[in-house]
Amino acid sequence: MTPREREFIAKLCAARAGLSVPADKDYLLESRLAPVARREGFGSVAELVQALRGRADEVQVWASVEAMTLPDTAFFRDGEVLEALWSALPAMAQRGSAPLRIWSAGCASGQEIYSLAMLLEERPIPGVQVELFASDIAERQLEKAQAGVYSQFEVQRGLSARRLIRHFEKRDEAFLLSRRVRQHVRWRRVNLVEDLTSLGQFDVVLCRHVLSGLTNEGRNRAVDGLVQAVAPGGLLVLSPGDDVGDRLPTFLGVPGAFGGAPTRRSAAA
Amino acid sequence: MKTCLVVDDSRVIRKVARRILEDLGFEVAEAADGAEALSWCRVMMPDVVLVDWHMPVMGGIEFLRRLRLEPGGAAPKVVFCSVETELDRIREALDCGADEYIMKPFDGEIVANKFALAGVA
Numbered sequence: 001m002t003p004r005e006r007e008f009i010a011k012l013c014a015a016r017a018g019l020s021v022p023a024d025k026d027y028l029l030e031s032r033l034a035p036v037a038r039r040e041g042f043g044s045v046a047e048l049v050q051a052l053r054g055r056a057d058e059v060q061v062w063a064s065v066e067a068m069t070l071p072d073t074a075f076f077r078d079g080e081v082l083e084a085l086w087s088a089l090p091a092m093a094q095r096g097s098a099p100l101r102i103w104s105a106g107c108a109s110g111q112e113i114y115s116l117a118m119l120l121e122e123r124p125i126p127g128v129q130v131e132l133f134a135s136d137i138a139e140r141q142l143e144k145a146q147a148g149v150y151s152q153f154e155v156q157r158g159l160s161a162r163r164l165i166r167h168f169e170k171r172d173e174a175f176l177l178s179r180r181v182r183q184h185v186r187w188r189r190v191n192l193v194e195d196l197t198s199l200g201q202f203d204v205v206l207c208r209h210v211l212s213g214l215t216n217e218g219r220n221r222a223v224d225g226l227v228q229a230v231a232p233g234g235l236l237v238l239s240p241g242d243d244v245g246d247r248l249p250t251f252l253g254v255p256g257a258f259g260g261a262p263t264r265r266s267a268a269a
Numbered sequence: 270m271k272t273c274l275v276v277d278d279s280r281v282i283r284k285v286a287r288r289i290l291e292d293l294g295f296e297v298a299e300a301a302d303g304a305e306a307l308s309w310c311r312v313m314m315p316d317v318v319l320v321d322w323h324m325p326v327m328g329g330i331e332f333l334r335r336l337r338l339e340p341g342g343a344a345p346k347v348v349f350c351s352v353e354t355e356l357d358r359i360r361e362a363l364d365c366g367a368d369e370y371i372m373k374p375f376d377g378e379i380v381a382n383k384f385a386l387a388g389v390a
Contacts (some may be wrong), residue, residue, distance in 0.1 A: 152354060152372050156379045160386045161370035173354075179360045 001030055005049045009033070009064065009204055015067045017137055018193035018218015032067045039063070066138035067213055070213050071108035075158035078208070081237065084254040085204065086116075090204050092233065099129035103202040105192060105226065106210035107134035108163065110145030110185070111158070113206075114177060117184040118167055133202070135190035148177035193218050196225035203234040208256070211242045223247070227258075235259045236263045271389065272296045272313075276306040276320040276332065277350070282373075286319055286350070289377045290340070293384065301328030307335055314341045317389045319371075319380075322351035333365050346387045350375060 003011075006023040013019035022028060030045055037048040042061050052061060076082060093100055103114040113134040120130055138144050153162055155175045168175040192198065192210070205226050211219050227247045230236045236248055240256045248258035273295040275286045280301075287297045298315065300306035304327040304337065318336070320329040327335075329349060336342045344347060350361045350371040359370045369387040 151311075155377075156372060156375075157382060161359055161363055161367075164370075165356045165363070168356065170354070170356055 001026055001033075001045060001049070005046065008049060008053060008121050009068070010235075012061065013065050013068050014215050014218065015063065017069075017191055018214045018221060019065065019068055020213060020215045020218070021068050029068075030077060033054070033064060036063050036067045049135040056211075062139075066140060069136075069138050069141070071109075071136075071138065072209065073108040075111045075155070075163075077108050077112065077158055079158070080113055081208075081254055081256070082112075082119065085206075085235070085237065085257075086119055086123065087206075088235065088253055089130070089248065090128065091236075093125065093128040099131045100204070101131045101133065101200075101231075102204040103199070103206065103229065104132075105190065105205060105207040106136040107136050107145060107209075108138075108141050109133040109150075109154075110134055110148070111150075111154070113185050114145075114148070115158075117181045118163060120184055121167070121181055130184075132185045133188070133199075134185055135188045137189065137191050139189060142189060146182075146187055148182045149174050150234045151175075154197070192222040192225060194225075197231050199229060201234070202229055204237065205230050205234070206237045207242075208239045209239065211238060230259050233260065270294065270296045271317065272298065272315040274298045274300060274306060274309055274315040274318045274345075276300045276318060276324070276329070278302065278321065278324040282321070283352075286380070287349055289380050290319070292377065293381055303332030303335075306332055307339075307347060310336060310339060310345070314339075315345055317346040317348065317384065319348050319350050319388070320364065321373060322349060322353050324359070330362065330365055333362070337366050346384075346389045348383055348387055 006029050009029055010021040010023035013021045024132040033045045033048060037045045039085050052064060082147045089100060107113050117132055149171060151174055166180050167178050207226055211222060214222060223244050226236055227244055235251060235257055236259050237254055242256060244258050251257040252258035275297060277283050278301050283299045288362050290297050290324045297314050298309060300309050302324040313377045320331040320332060333347055346368040348369040348371060349367050362370055369383045371383050
């Protein structure tokens, strides 16, 4: 790819999804766009880029932008965070009778939300209904997540053998998550830099290992939207190092988490 | 320093496992089958055993059953490391008292992860 082609792709990703794409990393761009070019019927990445610059077919644009996201995730990643979260839920549930809503934003292939769905099966919270939602910008990731089929490598990242035999069944060389666990989760394609208000509010919003891949502007927009998606007294759980400025109080129980304080106190702060 | 006994009839696998485990800070001993491993354990009980399923002389399951009957044999964490990927086989190993299970092929990340899950990181 030429520097101008890489520059074009970086700008496209920043404009559409707030993604920070390293325009100087030729190999990275080429290797992620090559499969898109093949699927969309182009002879090369250069031909794909030329088409993107020309008539701008939206399907091709989004296929290219999605390909530049980094779908790195694992079951029970940062397990102590999920444990702390699970312990915090009963207190949150006492605030009202409505079901607790949890959203995994930028879910990639779904391991985070499915980890919570497994906890829901293993340790349901008495008298509390929990609704799990997950979103990603990449359709291909959502399709993989919804299918619930994981490779031998993927089920060995973070998943204990006990959980593997409890929640999965073997499908050829891969492993299929049980329907019982899968049915807890609702999926939707969401672009975090767009308006998120139509999604409503959530008691817990998880957006981990996502913001660091965004441009400064993209990150600010995403944080604004995510903060507004947190219900009063709810939690926003980011990765350590991610910041929300003074938009939500720090929550000490969970690393990288914000919010949780009663509305009264956060208004006074 | 924690000790790990690597039990596998493949010299290559033992070597790969040794390198990974030494990087994780373990002192590593090797055995080529379950019987050899059992003799080793009678002399010095390791903190953790990484054991293959199918081996000549004595396989992993038989080794595990006998290990748990030895004085002090309940203490070591036992992590299976096998080409067996059927869930019934994995269940069998866990029901026999294995703490974790690694499906081959494995790498350093998987070993570190599984050892952490077994509580020996």
